[in-house]
Amino acid sequence: MSVLGVDSRRDLEIRRYPLLAYVLVPLAALVLQAWLPRLLSPYDYFDLPLLATIFFALGRRSPVQGTLMGCALGIFEDALSHHAIGINGVAKTVVGFLAASVGVRIDVENHTIRLILIFLLSLLSSAIFVFIYRVLLGLDLEWQWFTELFRAIGNSLIAMVLFPLLDRLQIRD
Amino acid sequence: MDSFFTRYRNLLALLAILLVQIVGLAVQVRRTNEGHRTIDAQDSSSVRLIRLWAEALIAPPEEAIHACKMGAIGLWQNYIDLRHVRDQNQQLQDTVDRLRLEQAALLEDARQGERLQDLLSFQHRYIYDTLAAQAIGTSGSDESRVFYLDKGSSDGLRPDMAVITADGIVGKVRDVFPHSAQVLVVNDQTSGAGVILETTRIRGILTGNAAGQLEIVGILADERIKPGEKVLTAGGDLIFPRGLPVGEVEKVIPDPERDSFIDVIVKPAAHLDRLNEVLVITNTQPRFSPQDQQDMATSQNVMGAEAQAIKDQLKASQIMAEHLPGLIDPNLPPDQQPLLDSSNPTPVAHPPQALHPDRFTPRTDTGALPDAGSAPEPDAPQTPAPERNQ
Numbered sequence: 358m359s360v361l362g363v364d365s366r367r368d369l370e371i372r373r374y375p376l377l378a379y380v381l382v383p384l385a386a387l388v389l390q391a392w393l394p395r396l397l398s399p400y401d402y403f404d405l406p407l408l409a410t411i412f413f414a415l416g417r418r419s420p421v422q423g424t425l426m427g428c429a430l431g432i433f434e435d436a437l438s439h440h441a442i443g444i445n446g447v448a449k450t451v452v453g454f455l456a457a458s459v460g461v462r463i464d465v466e467n468h469t470i471r472l473i474l475i476f477l478l479s480l481l482s483s484a485i486f487v488f489i490y491r492v493l494l495g496l497d498l499e500w501q502w503f504t505e506l507f508r509a510i511g512n513s514l515i516a517m518v519l520f521p522l523l524d525r526l527q528i529r530d
Numbered sequence: 531m532d533s534f535f536t537r538y539r540n541l542l543a544l545l546a547i548l549l550v551q552i553v554g555l556a557v558q559v560r561r562t563n564e565g566h567r568t569i570d571a572q573d574s575s576s577v578r579l580i581r582l583w584a585e586a587l588i589a590p591p592e593e594a595i596h597a598c599k600m601g602a603i604g605l606w607q608n609y610i611d612l613r614h615v616r617d618q619n620q621q622l623q624d625t626v627d628r629l630r631l632e633q634a635a636l637l638e639d640a641r642q643g644e645r646l647q648d649l650l651s652f653q654h655r656y657i658y659d660t661l662a663a664q665a666i667g668t669s670g671s672d673e674s675r676v677f678y679l680d681k682g683s684s685d686g687l688r689p690d691m692a693v694i695t696a697d698g699i700v701g702k703v704r705d706v707f708p709h710s711a712q713v714l715v716v717n718d719q720t721s722g723a724g725v726i727l728e729t730t731r732i733r734g735i736l737t738g739n740a741a742g743q744l745e746i747v748g749i750l751a752d753e754r755i756k757p758g759e760k761v762l763t764a765g766g767d768l769i770f771p772r773g774l775p776v777g778e779v780e781k782v783i784p785d786p787e788r789d790s791f792i793d794v795i796v797k798p799a800a801h802l803d804r805l806n807e808v809l810v811i812t813n814t815q816p817r818f819s820p821q822d823q824q825d826m827a828t829s830q831n832v833m834g835a836e837a838q839a840i841k842d843q844l845k846a847s848q849i850m851a852e853h854l855p856g857l858i859d860p861n862l863p864p865d866q867q868p869l870l871d872s873s874n875p876t877p878v879a880h881p882p883q884a885l886h887p888d889r890f891t892p893r894t895d896t897g898a899l900p901d902a903g904s905a906p907e908p909d910a911p912q913t914p915a916p917e918r919n920q
Contacts, residue, residue, distance in 0.1 A: 388591045390670035395677070398668075398803040399742065406670075420540035428547050436584030437667075438674030439704055439714060441558040441569050442577055443551040445671075450551065454544045486673075493552070494559050495567040499719060499740030504672060 372416040373528045382523065383409045383430055391437055402504070402511035406430040407482055410449050411475055411516070412523055414456035415465045427453025441494065448485040452478050468517065475516045479509035569720075573705070582707060585678075589710045592667040593680060659813035660694075661685060665805045666710070675718035675738060676701075677805065682709040690769055692811040698775040698799030699723065699763060700808055711810075716776075717742050717802055724767040725776050727794075728760035736761075736776060736796065744777060746794040747785070755782055761796050771811065775799045 386405035394401040410430055414423030431449035435442040456478060465471050483505035490498045535542065558577060560570050573581065663679040681687055683706045691703040693713050701715040714721050717738035725736045725746060732755065734746035746761070759779045765772025777798040785791035 384587070384591070387670075388588055388595070388667075391588055391667040391678075392592055392595055394668045394670060395665065395805075401670075401672070421543045424540075424544050424547055428551070432551075432580065433584045433587070434670065436581045437588060437676075438669040438671050439569075439676050439712065439718075439720070440671075440674050441555050442580055443555040443558075446551045447548055447555075450544065450547055454540070458540070489555070490673075494555060496559070496569065497566075497719070498673065500673070501740050504740075 371418055372524075374413075374416070374526050375528060378523075378526045379413070382412075382526075383426070387430065387433055387437075390434070402507040403515050404479065404482070404508060404512055405515075406434050406445075407449060407452065407479060408475070408512055408516050408519060410453045411456045411478055412520055414453045415460040415471075415474075416524075416527065418457055418460045420454050420457040423453035423457030424450050425453075427451070440490075444486055444489050444494075447489055448482045451485055452482050455481070471520065472513045472517060476509045476513045479512040480505065483508065581705065585707050585710055585712075588667065589678065589707075592678070596664065596666045596680070659811070660809040661687070661812050663687075663711075663808055663810055665713075665808060672742070673719075675715040675721075675742060676704065676712050677715065679703075679711045679713060679808070679810070680709070681810070682707045682711050684708050686812055687711045687810060688812075692770045692774075693808050694770075694774060694811065695800045695805070695808055697801065698777060699770055700800050700802065700805065702769050703810065713808075715802055717744050717798070722767070723770055723776075724764035725761050725796075726764040727755065727779070728762055730754045730759065733764055733766075734794065742802075744796040744798050746796060747791075749792050749794060751784075751790055751792045755779060755792075755794060757781055761794075 383406065386409040390403075390405045393403075407430075410423065410427040413426050414420075417423065427449035428446050431444075431446035432442055434445045434449075438445075456474070459465075459474065463470060463474075465474065487498065487500050487505075490496050557574070558570055559567055561567055661681060663681040663685075665677050666680050667678045669676045679687070679693075687703055687706050689703050689706055693700040693702060699716060701713045701718075701721065703711050704714040705712040715738070716723055716736060719738050719740065721737055723736045724733065726733045730752065732749060732752060734749045736744060736746050739745050749755075757779050761776040761778060763770040763772055763774040763776060777796040777800075780795045780797040783793050783795065785793050
């Protein structure tokens, strides 16, 4: 794992994507997240909006952009559910910020590091969701830890395939 | 100060966005009368606006994907996957010929069945207006078991309408948009429906658990509840009509939170994970035929006339009672009641004495015929006897 200075790595490795990618990839993530569970249920252990958030946060290496991307995707995800709007928003906001902050400091090109990072961020997102729901809002919610574990594993495996494909969208000088 | 904001720009942006969202969350949660916290069922205008935007953004691509899927299935089934169709067609033609012969034999039975149906006319009273709709998407979250329909308020859908399939109940319409609607599935943790066990007639509340299973909660332990028993809607929740199939009992487990209570895990009758086409019950009012309504009106009129006649008779008897002397005056002491008045000109008449006494004739202690002036038997009730007036 190579560790560089924050500013130097950011300047060297900021990835740029076409404007259309910033619109279509999150939109596709939201649509597929809403549609695929109908085909794959009960084996729908993935969170595509979370993966889109992490992908752009790692690529852009900008905590503010990662925060905004996570906030927007989380709020849209909440809006499609019958929960209060903001639960997923807060979770993905934090994840977007952390992914961008970590992406500045470590080499996320390494597949193993990327796998571990996505696994941990998925677990963190689930933990924040449950914390907000049960502790902050005081609402009743039963949850199963192994479901969240399977989802984190599913996210990591999907990201291993998806991220290299999305990397092809970046603009190269 | 300027350098502070520059240095901590990212962190400040994060905190600001988190603060806005947390405040937004706080205003969406309220406390119930029982002290529990719950999400406000009625979205505020700003929250509904966000949901409307999300629905407007997601629903068109979902409908497009759904249309593509149905088109591909139709293409495959109608144009490509046609092997053995000629043989099947020949077999079906043979079946049609055979059924035509059977139809002639069954025609008379069918006519008799129609006559019986006319006599009973039960069907007319429990037919509901329904609207077929396609499921086009979900919330994408296990914690929110909702799905979206391709019909909305423009098609007549309203919140709290029941959603069913031919197999059983599915859920209720939670939110309605112009061209789509959100359905809360019965296996969501926040859903609830009144149900009754078919055999034991035990009632309970059906809800969902974290694993997406249906469970009936709030039931006292009862050994009569066995796996396989049918579960039906009870009709008390004002959402689902009574008697719709829900599923069957899968297993009974003790309630982890309350002693002597059990949770009944129910296997759903409808395939909640594989929903394509559903029916929305748009009208739950009983619908009577004009003949039924005329009969009911006639019955009401007859009942009204009978009630009036009974009332008139009661009134006449009260008037007559006021004008006739009573045997018991509540204003007088017991020893001065008119019943004991010896001057009563019309005493109670006794039966005449028998000319030829037999074994059925009442006897006195001396074996002689009963005399009004003689003493009563010891076991006989001590009723005052008026004087004989002979």
